[in-house]
Amino acid sequence: MRPGEALRVVLRSGSGRLGIGLLAVLVFVSLLVPFFYPLDFGLRFWNNPIAWADNPKAAPPAWTNLVGDQAPRHRVFDAESPSQTVETGPATTRLYSFTFDHDSETPPTFLSVSVGEVSFYDRPPVISMSLARPDGLTATILQEVVRGQRPDETPPVSRFADEPRRIFLSGDTNALTAATDFLLQEFGLRLSEAEIQGNLEAALFGTPTSSDAPEFEPLTGEYTATIRVITYDSRDAVESVRFVAAGGVFGLMGTDTQGRNLATGLMFGFPVALIIGISTSVAATILGTFFGILSGFSGGRTDTIIQRVSDVMTNIPLLPILIFLIFVLGQKLWLVMTILVIFGWPGLTIILRSMVLQVRSGQLVEATQALGASRWRIMFRHVFFQMAPFIVAQMIFFTPAAILAEAGLSFLGLGDPSLPTWGQILEQGFRTGAIFIGYWWWILPPGILIVITAMTFVLLALAMEPVLNPRLRETAA
Amino acid sequence: MTVQPEIGAAPMLDLQDVAMHFKSRGRGFRTTTVRALDGVSLTLDRGETIAIVGESGCGKTTMGRVSLRLLEPTAGRVLFDNIDITEVKESRLKGFRRRAQGIFQDPFTSLDPYMTIRQIVEEPLVIHGEGSASERLERVEWALEEVRMRPASDFLDRFPHLLSGGQRQRVGIARALTLTPEYILADEPVSMIDASSRAEILALLRELQERHRIGYLYITHDIATARHFAPTATVMYLGRIVEQGPTADLISNPLHPYTQGLLNAVPEPDPANRLAERPVLPGEAPSPANVPSGCRFHPRCPVFMAGLCDVVEPPLVQVELDRTVECHLYGEEGQARAEQDATESVSENA
Numbered sequence: 001m002r003p004g005e006a007l008r009v010v011l012r013s014g015s016g017r018l019g020i021g022l023l024a025v026l027v028f029v030s031l032l033v034p035f036f037y038p039l040d041f042g043l044r045f046w047n048n049p050i051a052w053a054d055n056p057k058a059a060p061p062a063w064t065n066l067v068g069d070q071a072p073r074h075r076v077f078d079a080e081s082p083s084q085t086v087e088t089g090p091a092t093t094r095l096y097s098f099t100f101d102h103d104s105e106t107p108p109t110f111l112s113v114s115v116g117e118v119s120f121y122d123r124p125p126v127i128s129m130s131l132a133r134p135d136g137l138t139a140t141i142l143q144e145v146v147r148g149q150r151p152d153e154t155p156p157v158s159r160f161a162d163e164p165r166r167i168f169l170s171g172d173t174n175a176l177t178a179a180t181d182f183l184l185q186e187f188g189l190r191l192s193e194a195e196i197q198g199n200l201e202a203a204l205f206g207t208p209t210s211s212d213a214p215e216f217e218p219l220t221g222e223y224t225a226t227i228r229v230i231t232y233d234s235r236d237a238v239e240s241v242r243f244v245a246a247g248g249v250f251g252l253m254g255t256d257t258q259g260r261n262l263a264t265g266l267m268f269g270f271p272v273a274l275i276i277g278i279s280t281s282v283a284a285t286i287l288g289t290f291f292g293i294l295s296g297f298s299g300g301r302t303d304t305i306i307q308r309v310s311d312v313m314t315n316i317p318l319l320p321i322l323i324f325l326i327f328v329l330g331q332k333l334w335l336v337m338t339i340l341v342i343f344g345w346p347g348l349t350i351i352l353r354s355m356v357l358q359v360r361s362g363q364l365v366e367a368t369q370a371l372g373a374s375r376w377r378i379m380f381r382h383v384f385f386q387m388a389p390f391i392v393a394q395m396i397f398f399t400p401a402a403i404l405a406e407a408g409l410s411f412l413g414l415g416d417p418s419l420p421t422w423g424q425i426l427e428q429g430f431r432t433g434a435i436f437i438g439y440w441w442w443i444l445p446p447g448i449l450i451v452i453t454a455m456t457f458v459l460l461a462l463a464m465e466p467v468l469n470p471r472l473r474e475t476a477a
Numbered sequence: 478m479t480v481q482p483e484i485g486a487a488p489m490l491d492l493q494d495v496a497m498h499f500k501s502r503g504r505g506f507r508t509t510t511v512r513a514l515d516g517v518s519l520t521l522d523r524g525e526t527i528a529i530v531g532e533s534g535c536g537k538t539t540m541g542r543v544s545l546r547l548l549e550p551t552a553g554r555v556l557f558d559n560i561d562i563t564e565v566k567e568s569r570l571k572g573f574r575r576r577a578q579g580i581f582q583d584p585f586t587s588l589d590p591y592m593t594i595r596q597i598v599e600e601p602l603v604i605h606g607e608g609s610a611s612e613r614l615e616r617v618e619w620a621l622e623e624v625r626m627r628p629a630s631d632f633l634d635r636f637p638h639l640l641s642g643g644q645r646q647r648v649g650i651a652r653a654l655t656l657t658p659e660y661i662l663a664d665e666p667v668s669m670i671d672a673s674s675r676a677e678i679l680a681l682l683r684e685l686q687e688r689h690r691i692g693y694l695y696i697t698h699d700i701a702t703a704r705h706f707a708p709t710a711t712v713m714y715l716g717r718i719v720e721q722g723p724t725a726d727l728i729s730n731p732l733h734p735y736t737q738g739l740l741n742a743v744p745e746p747d748p749a750n751r752l753a754e755r756p757v758l759p760g761e762a763p764s765p766a767n768v769p770s771g772c773r774f775h776p777r778c779p780v781f782m783a784g785l786c787d788v789v790e791p792p793l794v795q796v797e798l799d800r801t802v803e804c805h806l807y808g809e810e811g812q813a814r815a816e817q818d819a820t821e822s823v824s825e826n827a
Contacts, residue, residue, distance in 0.1 A: 363587040370545050370662075371601045371652070372574030374567075385591040 006467045016463025022456040030271035041268055042418040046260065053166055054242070055259035056109045058434075059250040060441050071248025072104035077225070079241045092234070096227040096241045105218045107201035108245040113142060113227060116164030117239035121155040123232040124148045127165075129243075130228075131204055134221025139182040139204060141175050142167065156235065164240065170200040179203055254441035257432050262425065266445055269422040272333075273403050273453055276421075280337050280402035284344030285395040289384070291345065292352025297360055297379050307353065310346035318343050319408075326414045333416040336409060340402050348394055352387055359386050389465065396461035400454030407450050422446035487559045488520035489692050490544060490577075490660055495553035497539050501766075511766045513539040514550070515716035523659055524686060526693040528707030528724060530700055530739070532762055536716040537696045541662045544694055545579050546570060557660070575605055578653035582665040584645035588637040588652075594621070595633040598651045605656065620651040624681060643674030650681065657689055664696045679706045700743060704728055709799075712736050715773045716765055722800035732802040734778050772805060780806065782814055 010016035038044060045051045056074055065071055082094035102108075113129055129142035144167065149157050159165070169175040176193045179200055183189045189208045196203060199214040205223070206216030225245075229238050253263040295306035322339055329335055359365060360383070368378050384391075409415060410423030411430070429435070429442040497514035513536045521527055529537045542548045543555060546562050555563045562573050578601075581587040588597055598617045602608060608616065621629035624647040637645055646666060653661055663682065667675040679702060685691060695707050703710050703724055710724040712733065720733040731737045738758035760777050763769055769776055775786040786805055794807040805811030 363581045363583050364589055366542070366547060367579060367581050367587040367649070367652075368589075368600070369547055370574070370577075370579040371604055372571055373600070373604050377604065382589050385589065388591070 009467050010460075010463045013463050013466070015459045019456055019459030019463050022452060023460060026270060026274055026453060026456060029267060030274050033268060033271045037264075037268055040418070042416075042420050046265055046268070046420045047417055049258055050163060052255070052259040052261070054112060054114070054244045054246070055255050055261060056246040056248065056250050057255060057259045058257045058437075058439055058442075059109070059248060059255045060439075061254040062247075062249045062251055064254075064441075065249055069106070070104045072102065072106055072108050072245070074247030074250050075100050075108075075245045077243045080239065082229075082238075082241075090232055092231050092236075094229045094231070094238060096229075096243075097224055098226075098243050099222060099224045100245065101221070102205060102223050102245070103220050104248070105220075106248060107205035107218065109201070109248055110244075110246045111169040111201060111204070112166055112242075112244045112246070113169070114164040114166040114242040114244075115146075115160060115227075115229065115238060115240070116242075117161050118146055118159045118165075118229075118237070119156040120146070120159075120231060120236040121157075121233040122236075124157075124159075125232070125236060125238065126228075126230040128228045128230075130226050132224040132226065133204075134219060134223065135207070137186055139179065139186075141169060141178040141182065141204070142172065143174055143178065144172075164242065170197060176200065183208065253445055254439075256425075256428065256434075256439070256442050262442060262445065265420045265425050266422065266449060268420050269425070269446070269449065272419050272421050273406075273450070276333070276337060276406045277399040277403040277453070277457070280340045280344065281395050281398035283341045284398060284402075285348060285391060287341065288345035288348030288394075289352060289387070289391050292349040293356055293379050293383055293387070295349060296353035296356025297375070297383060303353070306349065310349045313343055313346040314350065316343065318405075322405075322409060323412070323414060326409070331414055331416050333406075333419055336406055336416070337402070340405055344398060344402070348391070348398075351394075352391070355387055355390070356383055359383050392464055393461050396457045396464065399457045403450065403453055422450050426450075487556075489523050489558060490519075490521040490694070491554075491556040491559075492517060492519045492540070492544060493554045493556065494518050495540070495543055495550045495555060497536075497543055497548060498551045509766045511764075512716050512768055513765055514543065515768070516553070517713075517716070517718055518553075519711065519718065521660070521692045521694055523692050524690040526683075526686065526695055526707040526709070528695045528697055528703035528710040529713060530697060530703055530710055531713035532739075533698065534715075534762055534765065535713040536765065537698075537713050538664055539716075540713070541579070541664045541694060541696050544660075545577055545662050546573065547579075571605065575601075575656050576658050577660040577662070578656065578658040579662040579664065580646070580649050580653050580666045583669050584642055584649055585637075585669070587649055588645055590637055593634050593636060594640075594648055597637070597648060598655055601652060601656050607656075616655055617651075620655045621648075623654055623685065624648070624651045626651070641674075642670045643678060646670055646674075646678055647681065650678075650685070654685065654689075658691065660692045660694075662694050662696070665698070666695075667702060668697065668699065675702065676705075682706070700728065700740065712739065715762060715768060717773065717803065719774070719804070720800075720802045722797070722802075726797075726800065732796060732800070732807065733774075733804050734780055734806070735774050738777075738779075782811065785810060785814055 010020060054076060059074070062073070077098035079096045083097045084095040086093040086095065115127055118125060124146040127142065127144045127146065128140065130138050130140040132138045146159050149155070167175070176196055180191055180193060180196055183191060183203060187208045189211060191214055195214045199216070202216045203214070206218045209215045209217050225243050227241055227243060229241070231238070251261050251263050253261070253266060255261055291306050295303045321343070322336065325335060325339060364382060365378055368382055406421060407423030407426065410421050411427045413427055415421055415424040415427065425446040426443065429439065434442040495514055495517050496512070499511040499513060500508050501511060502508055517540060519527065529540065531537045539548065543550050546555065550563060554561055557573055557577065562570065595614070595617055598620055599613050602613045602616060607613065617633070618629040621632060626632050626644065626647055637648065640648065666682070667678050670678060682693065683706065686693060693707070695703065697703050707724055710722065710727050711718050712720040712727070712735065714735050720727065720731070720736050727736065728740060731740050738756070741756050742758070756779070758777050763776065769787070771787040771789055772778070772791045775781050778786065782805060789805070789810065791803050791805045792808040793801055793803050795801050796807055806815070
């Protein structure tokens with residue numbers, strides 16, 4: 001049967017169309033990933049908290065704004081060159097202005113200012129920030145001096161080259177003091193630093209409603225954040241400035257409690273899941289088929305040895321062995337896959353052997369022997385094809401089993417940290433208590449993806465039946 | 478000039494005192510030996526047909542398998558064209574495999590359901606590395622035409638399950654025919670085919686025999702088809718040949734009590750006989766794992782002679798030029814016993 005014909009037969013059934021469609025999506029997403037992701041994505045980004053520092057923590061997906069309360073959008077402003085430069089004597093003031101429309105009833109979840117790759121000669125630069133509000137008031141809320149030259153350093157002195165200096169305003173004492181001053185001056189509201197700490201964003205993005213308590217009415221409209229960097233030498237440089245007004249919602253799939261963009265992690269899980277499932281099942285099926293047919297067809301000592309080995313292998317509990325070996329040899333994905341293959345083939349071998357025993361004494365084998373066919377030809381040209389539908393079904397059914405086994409191990413916290421998988425995302429969600437807090441966007445998508453991937457292969461197995469079994473095909477047609 | 482061996486000088490297929498014993502594990506540590514064949518001799522020539530008749534379990538299929546060297550006999554020799562193939566390695570049997578083929582009982586299971594008709598018929602050529610792809614196709618078409626599957630092109634790409642039982646069996650015959658063999662084992666080739674197609678298949682086999690001078694070993698449990706198809710018949714019982722002779726004579730005048738019983742069991746299409754009670758062989762054939770002593774038929778024999786049949790193995794008696802029977806009734810000792818009995822009964826009467 002030609003491949004085109006086979007595809008047509010598969011597409012004739014509903015389960016075939018759905019299975020092929022889902023598989024196409026899985027494969028398409030998997031193929032996209034290598035183009036957009038570095039190979040060390042897991043270590044360099046996914047499991048590196050700094051990479052996600054500017055994301056809101058545990059934010060639901062952005063599309064949840066379509067229903068219910070309007071959470072503020074996540075805004076990130078990057079600038080490499082100042083929007084305005086003012087020279088006063090030897091000092092140069094670089095102004096970076098970011099204007100945005102805040103239309104939500106809730107303030108941003110946090111505000112952060114980052115300055116990267118600063119170099120200076122004479123005096124260290126001074127960083128400050130002010131926020132112009134829609135009611136015409138301007139709050140100066142940050143004043144920081146870059147750490148000065150140490151005795152062992154020679155100009156130009158470089159700062160924040162590897163990682164930008166990131167200041168979270170609600171965690172910065174200077175910012176809190178400045179905000180307290182602002183509230184006292186403009187509204188006559190006196191608050192302690194402890195009172196303002198959890199309410200900094202609300203204070204900056206609202207108007208006080210009482211004279212002695214941290215209660216604010218939201219103020220919507222156009223805000224302008226201006227970051228000033230004052231340098232004292234013409235050769236001084238500032239390479240990047242970033243201002244983040246963190247939203248209450250984020251991206252397509254939201255974030256976890258570390259601020260990681262779940263969409264990127266889930267997407268990276270596609271090729272990993274497919275590789276685990278397909279390569280493990282193909283390898284285990286090839287081994288199982290070879291030994292099963294050989295065992296059943298040869299009989300005698302070969303048969304006994306293969307069967308005893310299979311018996312031993314199938315009776316070793318897989319999960320404890322996996323956990324043990326992972327503890328001994330480390331959390332490696334290839335290790336999990338190898339163990340799944342080594343412990344995966346004997347089951348198929350035992351079943352195939354019993355099927356081969358039936359076929360071996362049949363007339364087909366006798367007739368082919370009489371033609372002068374060699375043992376190998378009979379085994380792998382005739383006997384194999386009698387078993388083929390079963391073997392392919394087994395292979396397709398083993399695919400989700402491998403994916404689920406990996407997910408299970410990851411869920412136990414034994415996943416490979418260099419490769420994020422859906423199981424690991426689930427595990428982190430579970431460990432953080434996402435289920436109890438109600439972070440559904442963290443638990444449901446990886447779970448559903450695992451189920452859909454497993455279902456894809458089951459649907460394919462169903463649709464492959466008529467292709468591999470000509471008798472079924474003709475009655476269906 | 479090389480000396481060609483004269484065709485017919487030696488029989489094409491020659492089974493000499495062949496025995497086939499299967500060992501199987503019994504209860505505990507005991508092993509039981511199943512004596513499927515126990516000293517069988519038979520010769521078959523090119524263009525000749527011999528029918529082997531017997532109940533199931535009598536060893537006729539085992540004999541066919543030994544004749545094709547699908548089984549290595551425990552004792553005795555199998556000669557094909559004067560070459561001993563009894564203990565030759567499978568890898569050195571290629572020549573024999575080309576010249577000897579088999580047609581099997583069940584056309585539903587003897588054809589690979591995952592191969593097209595073309596692949597099935599082509600397979601012997603592929604195995605023996607014959608010709609190019611186009612030559613092989615030509616040969617496949619020829620073989621299909623030979624078995625009257627015309628036009629061959631209609632069948633090439635079909636799968637066996639699309640064909641009727643009779644058509645499948647013809648595909649089986651075409652497969653055996655592609656290498657133009659000299660010997661074909663036909664192991665119950667029509668027993669699983671509709672009655673309407675049986676005569677057709679047998680006629681086809683005979684036609685092919687005339688055209689290609691094929692020797693058939695025709696294994697059957699059906700004496701009626703043997704009469705039409707095979708001039709010579711052999712009756713087997715429990716691993717031994719009990720009677721051999723021209724089929725017509727064997728049927729009109731069966732000598733061995735077992736042959737007589739077998740023929741009596743064939744229903745006659747005469748309504749007048751519908752109430753007639755026909756003599757039936759008592760009991761069932763014993764298991765070949767537990768062969769009776771002396772004549773192996775004696776527990777069921779209607780003319781059993783105590784003290785002789787259950788003690789002494791019956792001799793092979795040449796009754797006529799082309800008829801042999803293995804029974805004490807025709808042996809010297811048995812004849813003497815019969816005479817003695819006759820005189821005794823006469824004296825008793827007197």
